[in-house]
Amino acid sequence: MKFTEAKAEFINQWGILGSQWGVNRTMAQVHALLLVASTPLSTDDVMEQLNISRGNANMNIRELIDWQLVQKTLIAGDRKEYFTAEKDIWKVATRIMYQRKKRELDPMVETLSKLADIEGDKKNADVKAFTETIANIQKFTGHAEKTLDTVIKAEENWFFSSFMKMIK
Amino acid sequence: MKFTEAKAEFINQWGILGSQWGVNRTMAQVHALLLVASTPLSTDDVMEQLNISRGNANMNIRELIDWQLVQKTLIAGDRKEYFTAEKDIWKVATRIMYQRKKRELDPMVETLSKLADIEGDKKNADVKAFTETIANIQKFTGHAEKTLDTVIKAEENWFFSSFMKMIK
DNA sequence: TTTAACTTTCAATAAATTTTGAAAATTAAA
DNA sequence: TTTAATTTTCAAAATTTATTGAAAGTTAAA
Numbered sequence A, B: 001m002k003f004t005e006a007k008a009e010f011i012n013q014w015g016i017l018g019s020q021w022g023v024n025r026t027m028a029q030v031h032a033l034l035l036v037a038s039t040p041l042s043t044d045d046v047m048e049q050l051n052i053s054r055g056n057a058n059m060n061i062r063e064l065i066d067w068q069l070v071q072k073t074l075i076a077g078d079r080k081e082y083f084t085a086e087k088d089i090w091k092v093a094t095r096i097m098y099q100r101k102k103r104e105l106d107p108m109v110e111t112l113s114k115l116a117d118i119e120g121d122k123k124n125a126d127v128k129a130f131t132e133t134i135a136n137i138q139k140f141t142g143h144a145e146k147t148l149d150t151v152i153k154a155e156e157n158w159f160f161s162s163f164m165k166m167i168k
Numbered sequence C: 001t002t003t004a005a006c007t008t009t010c011a012a013t014a015a016a017t018t019t020t021g022a023a024a025a026t027t028a029a030a
Numbered sequence D: 001t002t003t004a005a006t007t008t009t010c011a012a013a014a015t016t017t018a019t020t021g022a023a024a025g026t027t028a029a030a
Helices: A003-020 A025-035 A043-050 A054-066 A089-116 A125-156 A158-167 B003-020 B025-035 B043-050 B054-066 B089-116 B125-156 B158-167
Strands: A070-073 A082-085 B070-073 B082-085
Touching: A003 A025, A003 B089, A003 B125, A025 A043, A025 A054, A025 A070, A025 A082, A043 A054, A054 A070, A054 A082, A089 A125, A089 B003, A089 B125, A125 A158, A125 B003, A125 B089, B003 B025, B025 B043, B025 B054, B025 B070, B025 B082, B043 B054, B054 B070, B054 B082, B089 B125, B125 B158
Parallel strands: none
Antiparallel strands: A070 A082, B070 B082
């Protein structure tokens, strides 16, 4: 397989994966493009390589920066903004975990605690089934939160991080 | 908060969570409805409680069965089909992991190995950057596959499963 | 300042996804 | 068998989500 072909295929697959996980396909493609880029890219580079409009490119690059997966880079003597992706895949993974935890798991935990104690007949089968399910999900999400925090913290810890690089 | 209100809120939130993870909102809502149901529900029950059409209800119930999150249940003397959701949240989680691994991670691993060795100048910076990123993602997905397999296998193992229930 | 390069916004449009509902297919009781 | 209940399918319609592109906003060089 040729380089150009392989690169296109990677961008395409990363886009598909993203959309299966509720991420805008184009955002995932921009991410893929920057992941394999050997130099920082400008908005125009992204527009050209992915055949997308300026607005679209801009929006998705901002979103990637918001997710802490992409950084602005300055190039001396150039007024344009350039962008680079975090290339350490373990960091990429923990950052995605962190963001999704913050945006999705945390609010769900919040909601569950509101739903946990409801008024009404505790002996009613429907009420009982509901309360039990909510309690079980609460227990589970509690474990998930702890686990994620541990994994995310581990990445921030230089010792563990180095250790991971050793065994990786 | 009243029971009816809480139930509606749970179904709603579960639907939102699903859509954030690339799952059809209605499929997640049907799942939520069955998760908190005290008895098996028929297609008509689902239609009525979620205000959706027969085709929609049917399609999403089938999909949930395909994901092994919902089962057909027979009720003696009734011709209709009834449905129940798996209520053990740990099982729910491992089944979702299993399905997503099979449908998304496994194909990605396949693709990556195709992209791993490309023709062309190994000294070219672009080629080098591409090859390195692919190799890193491969290493990462390799770990992810192993970890997921361990977690999924653990659920199938009666001893570990009982142990989990103890500490949960 | 002005000017021009560059970035951001957002209403209109396009594309993708979901939902409907009625017809076709299936199944089991009569 | 027939008949009627039930499930499935799928083209058309509705809804949701993503994209465009040009105007407005911003920034820094001249």
